[in-house]
Amino acid sequence: MNLSGYDAYRSELTALAVHNGRVVCLDSSPGRAGHPFESTHPDRFFGLAGVASVMVDVVEGMVAAGFRPFVCTGQGPRGLGAAGELGLRARLLEAGASVVTPYAGILEDYQVLRRLEGVTLAAPCGDAETRAVVRTAAATDRPFHIRVGSAPRPYWQRPDLGAGGLTSPLVWESTGHGDDDPVCLVSVGEYGTGTARAARACAPWLAHAHLVYLDDEHLEVAAAELTRSHSRFVVVGARPGSRGVLDALSRLLPGRYIGAAQATTDHDSSGVGAALRAADRVAGYGVRKIV
Secondary structure (H helix, E strand, C coil): CCCEHHHHHHHHHHHHHHHCCCEEEEECCCCCCCCHHHHHCHHHEEECCCCHHHHHHHHHHHHHCCCEEEEECCCCCCCCCCCCHHHHHHHHHHHCCEEEEECCCCCCCHHHHCCCCCCEEECCCHHHHHHHHHHHHHCCCCCEEEEECCCECCCCCCHHHCCCCCCCCEEEEECCCCCCCCCEEEEEHHHHHHHHHHHHHHCCCCEEEEECECCHHHHHHHHHHHHCCCCEEEEECCCCCCCCHHHHHHHHCCCCEEEEECCCCCCCHHHHHHHHHHHHHHHCCCCCCCC
């Protein structure tokens, strides 16, 4: 069954808690009744909708007691320009919790979250990848910020991930063909990945890898892997600007040419066209052009 990333997170965390007594679930998202973790592990579930302000104190106490808290803070990045939800998420991460945000759109919060020391940033696509990231997060004491989709995405299923965690910062769909150095689409988030896959359906000679982990540590590893096979890239779904994913990759891929295309909705037709046009432009540059 194809679940949304949010439902896959709830299901996987509930299953993990059967054998891992350290896992605790806190949920402040409104209208999320029927949480499977609550019915299966009622002594380790805390529904704090409407009282999110106490979550930081609760998390600090749980971490000090040796628990591994996972916190869902609600739908989307509303109020990110203020000290509201984004500030709460930052404090929860600094307190040692892993934070899950059900939102598939542009990563407006990335510039703030990437500055938090020791935090892993993940944007898995689909049911299987989300489960794998949750398993990885539960197996470490490092806080994770996990952005998950709130609707099923049938276009990106990874049944081959197995029972272990997902440690690679990249997942390849195709390394491309028909060219010794095909342009590689590098997608970010569910919208970016859906748009990149739709672009490849129109131009199957393009390569495509999507970024699962977005913190600086993992981006360095991803950049090294990308340059082993490619020298020309189009980043799909990353918001432009200083300290964003596109900016980070540009600095990590010196001597390569990088284009960009936005993806504001799932399978956005204008985004697909922008990705194809960017790939055409990038394909015309030599491999040594500096960004």
